[in-house]
Amino acid sequence: MTPRWLVVAxxxxxxxxxxxxxxxxxxxxxxxxxxxxxxxxxxxxxxxLLEGRIPGVMQFEVDxxxxxxxxxxxxLLDYGAYLFLAEHGFKRKKDTLALAKTTDKFKVVQLVxxxxxxYGHDNAEVITWLRQLDRDEPFVLTGAGFDYIEGYFKKDVxxxxxxxxxxxxxxxDFVDQGLGLSEKGTPEDIIVRHFSGSRTFFFWWx
Numbered sequence: 001m002t003p004r005w006l007v008v009a010x011x012x013x014x015x016x017x018x019x020x021x022x023x024x025x026x027x028x029x030x031x032x033x034x035x036x037x038x039x040x041x042x043x044x045x046x047x048x049l050l051e052g053r054i055p056g057v058m059q060f061e062v063d064x065x066x067x068x069x070x071x072x073x074x075x076l077l078d079y080g081a082y083l084f085l086a087e088h089g090f091k092r093k094k095d096t097l098a099l100a101k102t103t104d105k106f107k108v109v110q111l112v113x114x115x116x117x118x119y120g121h122d123n124a125e126v127i128t129w130l131r132q133l134d135r136d137e138p139f140v141l142t143g144a145g146f147d148y149i150e151g152y153f154k155k156d157v158x159x160x161x162x163x164x165x166x167x168x169x170x171x172x173d174f175v176d177q178g179l180g181l182s183e184k185g186t187p188e189d190i191i192v193r194h195f196s197g198s199r200t201f202f203f204w205w206x
Contacts, residue, residue: 025038025079027078027079027080028079028080029079029080029081029101031079032076032079032080032081032099033058033099035072035075035076035079036058036060036072036076036083036097036099037060039068039071039072040060040062040068040097042060042061042062043060044058044059044060044099045058045059045060046058046059047059047086047096047098047112049086049087049112049113049145049146050146054111054112054113055111056100056101056102056111057086057098057099057100057101057111057112058098058099059086059096059097059098059099060096060097060098060099061094061095061096061097062094062095062097063089063094063095064095065085065088065089065095065096065097066085066095066142066143068083068097069083069084069085069097069142069143070142073142076099077103080101080102080103081099081100081101081102081103082099082100082102082103082104082105082107082108082141083097083098083099084097084098084100084108084141084142084143084144085097085098085142085143085144085150086098086112086143086144086145087145088143098112105140105141106127106130106131108141108144109123109126109127109130109141109144109149110123110127112144112145112146113146114126114144114145114146114147114148114149115146115147115205116147116170116171116205117205118205118206119170119171119172119205121170121205126149129170130149133166136158136163137153137157137158137163138153138154138155139151139152139153139154139201140152140153140154143202147204147205147206148202148203148204148205149201149202149203149204150200150201150202150203151200151201152199152200152201153195153199153201154199155199156199157195157199160191160192160195160196161188161192163191163195164187164188164189164190164191164192164195165188167191167201167203168187168188168191171203171204171205172187173203173204173205173206174191174201174202174203174204175187175190175191177204177206178202178204179191179194
């Protein structure tokens with residue numbers, strides 16, 4: 001028969017091991033990377049877009065990246081990191097999930113270098129436009145790549161028609177290569193209808 005003290009000691013040892021495994025990683029950059037690796041079951045690698053590797057940003061190849069962003073974005077802000085989608089796989093390949101060493105969504109856009117060169121807007125102009133948009137219609141950034149931004153407004157749009165004019169003037173592809181492919185009407189009316197039932201946006205410059 002096993003002595004009682006030995007049973008108790010073994011139970012305490014197992015409990016200690018379980019606690020160590022369940023302990024959250026330290027709230028550091030490396031801890032943030034570990035959180036995403038543990039949550040996705042994938043290893044981190046430096047993010048690489050058109051211009052090559054992006055300093056201070058790691059990537060993870062995953063399925064359904066936006067759902068992971070929605071699930072884990074907020075808690076990673078406590079680690080000083082911003083989780084976002086850097087590239088859609090569109091079901092043909094895996095999504096590229098990215099983690100940036102910042103909590104500033106505009107810094108994320110700067111790091112990935114989002115621009116609208118087809119319409120004469122560089123990265124700085126895109127960021128300025130987004131800051132002005134956020135001032136009037138605060139939004140959450142969920143994705144950013146070399147030619148697109150996506151997210152959602154925190155509240156119902158206050159002035160959909162003014163917003164529609166603003167968006168179409170700076171990002172006509174939101175309609176011309178997006179909503180307008182399946183909807184009829186003027187660009188302004190299409191955008192107004194969209195924001196009457198949704199807060200989401202996908203701005204891209206094809």
